[in-house]
Amino acid sequence: MSFAPCSKCGKRAAISLYYMGADLCQSHFTQFFESRVLRTVRHYRMLKKGERIAVALSGGKDSTVMLHMLHKISKSLPIKLFAITIDEGIAGYRNKTLEVAKRECRKLKVPLKVASFRREFGNTLDFLLKKKGAERSCSFCGVMRRYLLNKLARKMGADKIAIGHNADDVAQTVLMNYMRNEPERLARFGPLSGAVEDELFITRIKPLFLTPERDIAAYAVMKGIEIAFAECPYAHSAFRQSVREMLNKFEERYPGTKLRVVRAFLEQQKMLQEAFRGKVEKQGEKIGRCAICGEPSSKEACSLCVLLDRASF
């Protein structure tokens, strides 16, 4: 077989990166990939010496590759890593990725805590969605996962929670928030999350914020990180799925679209944060506590308690 050459060294190209109009060999791609993650971590000052980092590890490709990258970083920057995996209770899906999470943590000697919706909330996601309908599955699951991750990470003494959001997720979130006219949500969103500061909120960092999803899969394959490329059975019913498909069509036709959406958002992020933080300060409001569970909430009952019908008001 003859081969297509790497745009940098002329060796055998392993991947075409449409958004930069280049073909790269395995060596140049992994170098490029790792340095982009490092630049993101440094630019947004995501990690500090001595910090305890809770890695939100689903066992999917994004969080698993993120775990490997943070582990690599921890060799030169003294940080302590531990992982938290949440078993939502999605039959036929989560059990596969849970195995990956356990195996990769063993391999890297990173302590792992597995928590489940069933233990914490009394029911699996499958059960809840049967009752509530699967239309807003991602929103439900997201509220429950964020709550549990924050609570557990805090109990385990984490300074930060690392989330495996990639550039595709970010571009989707940005467009979804525009489509729903929810700019205040975007003000709280970013490589380092949290326009609201509160001692009960653990800062969330996103080292893969500028890394496209396909690159993450390619890196996993090149590095021999065995990942089950599985699809969440609820993904098709979600609004996010429509936005994902639309963005992928645009990306195919106009390469670089997703990263341009992410960069456009980063340009506007400070303005958004200022606008919404200013509003809260002017009103003299502070984040309160949920009257039911005691977790931080801007309303009398937090989103989770409303979702689980714990709130009677």
Add this chain to the structure above:
Amino acid sequence: MPTAKPGEQMQVILDGRKAKVKAASSVGELISVLGLAKEEVLVKVNGKLASDRTPISKKDKVKVMRVIFGG
């Protein structure tokens, strides 16, 4: 780059399953033949990841992996 003959077929592995498809002369052409989005797949040729412009023939072992999923 040699082009595939009209009507010619080739065997590929798509998401772990064998499939017979219209023969393609490059990875990029194969992705189009399969009706997949380039943005959502990675392709291995003879065990190694390959870029779009990589030439392929019936003799090559071609594996197409859909890698972008929700969840």
